[in-house]
Each structure stands twice: as structure tokens, then as C-alpha cells.
Amino acid sequence: MTLFQIIDFIGTVSFAASGALAGVRKQLDLYGICFLAIVTAIGGGTTRDVMLGHVPPFAFTEISYFLLSIATAIVVFTFQTQMTRTYTKLVWMDAVGLGLFNVTGLTIALSSGVGYFGSIVFGVITCTVGGMMRDVIIGETPFVLKQEIYATACIISGVVFCLMHYLGVNMQINMMASAVLLFAIRMVTYKFRVHMPSV
């Protein structure tokens, strides 16, 4: 198992867990909890793939994301009472995955010919649309639109990625650096309760 796969695994589990926990909180049944876990984990990447014409979307041919999301949902459903205190752990795991998902979205979009600006947007779509679907489906205002530095961290990391790409930095190094940067921004701003300006 490569480092890349381990990070992908951690990120997918944390996204799926946040979906499953939302389903538990909303008192959905087991199907609903699995559905929310899957949508949260693969909703962003699927939206990106469909908008770029990569069909069927990755998660429908590489089914390990589905299986991992369902397994996560069942664990959350079974041990729900013990799960409520894991929120901070989830934020950390989520931030680890976030860095990878963002550079994955950036790389796929760049190779699909949408340019730097569009690629940054597709990085954000990959990272945030799954969670927005989760929140809209359970009737809540999407978390990402109102607090913490989440999408903005993706944008900053995306800008740095594109800059390094433009300067010809080695792709592997660029992806690694941009992912670590995103992780750092997310955790530091989370720790110090930094928010975007609001009304």
C-alpha cells in the first residue's frame, strides 16, 4: 500500500464518517446513513468527473470507494454512542484527505484543458460538493458556506499549485507540497478559530 493510497483511505473514511454521523443525527435509517456516507465521500469527485466529461465517474468503475463508505457507515451506525466525542479526530483526518483530494481535482482538471483558473475551481468542487450535498439533503445550510477556513484553504493551495506548475516544479513535489500546505492552513485556522469575514 503506497502513501498515496493510505492518505486516500484516511480521507475517504473521514468524509464518509461525517456523512454517516449527519445521518445518525437526523435519525435516518441504515440505508439513509449509508447513502449519506457515500454521497459525502464521492459527491465532489463525481460532480467533477461529470462536469469534465469523464463518464462513468471514477467511483462507479473503481468500487472500493463505495465499499469503504458503506463499511464506515456501518461502523458509525453500530458504535454511534461512542462516536460523538470523535469530532476533533475527524477534523484532523478530514484535513489529511483534503490536501490529496484538492490536488487530485487540480491535476484531473488541468489535464482536461480548463486552465489554471478552472482547475482551482475544480479542486474546490472535489473537496466541498460532497459535504454540501450532505448538508442540503438533511436540510441544513452548508457548513462550508458559513464558517471556518475550508474552501478558502483549497483555493490558496490551488493557487500555489498552479504557480508551481507554471514555474515547472516537479509534479510529485508540487502535489506533495500543495497537499501539506492545505493541511497546514486548515489545521492552523481551525485551531485558532479563524473565520472568513461575514455580516
Next chain:
Amino acid sequence: MTLFQIIDFIGTVSFAASGALAGVRKQLDLYGICFLAIVTAIGGGTTRDVMLGHVPPFAFTEISYFLLSIATAIVVFTFQTQMTRTYTKLVWMDAVGLGLFNVTGLTIALSSGVGYFGSIVFGVITCTVGGMMRDVIIGETPFVLKQEIYATACIISGVVFCLMHYLGVNMQINMMASAVLLFAIRMVTYKFRVHMPSV
């Protein structure tokens, strides 16, 4: 008119009627009621088609689904006071259509190369996404995520369909048998108030 077309007709009318009734309940205007009827009837198949790259989606080239949905919406709007007691009849009609919609989704997905697992998911998408759009648009938690055996019945029927496909059973017989199985599961679990486990 073939048996296939009659079942398709019954299913489309029942999906459209559930959308129109939701619109009436939410006090939408005539456009809103027609819109909800259309989205409920064709939302699942349209999502499937777009995700598999079959564009324009079937309902935009074969307009009878639009016309049937609009006609259903106008009937519901006109006779709304008499409609409130038809819920159980709708559940039956819905279950008839469900079996067909599921095998249609399965067949299209299989021939698009997503394999057995992905095809079962696209059967569920075909059957449930229209109703989920209806519920999310009117601000309710999607019915399918919290009670009764609906998506799960699609999954069971999909597994049986794929198993028979793998064993080389005649396609016509397989579709018929899987559709009848779905109808049976849905109506028996509805009648005896079987639910998925929940919190």
C-alpha cells in the same frame, strides 16, 4: 400498446402524481406543481443518463414523459380535494413502475460498462433520485432515506438480476422476474410495515 409500455405509463403517472401532490401540499403555483411532477418522474433517469454520458437524456428527445407528467400534474391540481385519499393506490402504482424502472436502469448501466456493482447503483439512482429531488426542493428530508423498504428493495432486485445475468438466464425472463420480485418485496414490506433498522 405493449405490456412494457403500459407498465412504463403507470409508473410515470404514479411518480408524477407524487410530485404534483407534494407541490399542492406545499402550495406551489401551477408551474411549480408541473415542475415537481416532471422532476419526480424523470429526475432519476436523467441523472443516470448524464452520469453515463447518454446525452441529451432520454426524456429530452422522447417527450412523451414530459407530456404525461404535465397532464398528470394538471389532473392532480384540478381534482386535488378528491386526491388526498388515493395515497395507497399511488403506492401500488408506484411499485408497479418501480420494478420496470429498476431493470431499465440496470440494463442501460450494464451496457455502458460499469459492471454488476455499478449497475445495481444505477438501478437505485433511476428509481430514487427523482423522489429525492422532489423532497429536497420542497425542504423535506428525503422519504427514501428514513422509512419503509424502497431503495433496499431495488438493491435486492438488482442483485438477483445480476446473478441471473451472470448465470446466462434469458434477458426477457430475467427482467420480468426481477421486476416482479421488486414489486413483491415493496408491497409485502409496505403491507407489514417493515422498516430498515434506524437509531
Next chain:
Amino acid sequence: MTLFQIIDFIGTVSFAASGALAGVRKQLDLYGICFLAIVTAIGGGTTRDVMLGHVPPFAFTEISYFLLSIATAIVVFTFQTQMTRTYTKLVWMDAVGLGLFNVTGLTIALSSGVGYFGSIVFGVITCTVGGMMRDVIIGETPFVLKQEIYATACIISGVVFCLMHYLGVNMQINMMASAVLLFAIRMVTYKFRVHMPSV
């Protein structure tokens, strides 16, 4: 700058402003306000493009719509207290853009081979889906489904456009006439508080 571009500019700004104002009302942060402005401005055209297989969608290769939406959002965010009395002005600007967006949707759909009926639907999708996304994301029943003559004005204008297209009227004249007609229907029905029938 052509007349076409000026109208496109006015329409995009008015759509983005309605999204940004909804974000301010819902107390989103600056990212959320920008996001809602973008989704409202490009959501309809993006949905149309993806459903017709035109990927990446126009707004992801022609980034001026993104930049214009973000600029509008920042202006609304900065001058929000002065903005509350501009609603009627926004309705006028919106109606100007509406006529253009509808004929754009009609023209693209016609040339994608969905026929007259499908093209009228894609005109409506272009004009209304962005606003519906805005409303669903902030948890409100979509405005377009419950009051005023909005989608219906698009449909009437679309029918007239298709009729003139069928009769061989010059395309430029047809687009201009259909856009003006839509503007007229929208403003007259708004002024005289005409609504669709409802429950």
C-alpha cells in the same frame, strides 16, 4: 463592447447580485456569499451544458462570468446596508438578462438536436436552475415555483422563438424579438402582480 455583451453583463450582474443578497440575508461568510453569487449566475447555463454534453461547461473556460460574479458579490457584501432598497432595480436588470439567457439556451439546445420541445425546456433550465440552486442551498422553497410569472414567461418566449424559427424568420431578428417579448411579459406581469393559478 457589443449590445449583446452589455446585456449579458447586466444579466450576469443581476443574477449574481440576487445570489449574494440571499447569502447576506442568510448570514453566510464572504466565501459563501461569493459561492451563491456564482451558482446563481452560472448554475442554469452549466446544468444545460452538462446535460447536452458540452463539457467543460462554458463558464469554466470563459472565466469572465466567474470574475464578474465574484466582483458583484464583494460589492454587495461591502455595501449591504445600502442594498436592501435596490430590489425593484434588480428585477428590471434581471428581466433584461432573462431575455438573452433564454434565447442563448434555446439556440444552443436547438443546435444540439433536442428539437423544439426540448429547446424550450433548456431555455427554462438556463434561466431558472441557478436561482433554484440558490434557494435550495439556503433552505427556501424556490421562488420560481410559487409566485410571479417567471418560468412561464420563458416558455411563452420560447414557443414564439420556435414558431419564428420554424417559419424561417432571420435568426438575429428572432433572438432580438423573443428576448424583448420575454422582458415585456416579465415586467408587465410583475408590475400588475399577475400570478399563475395556485391552490
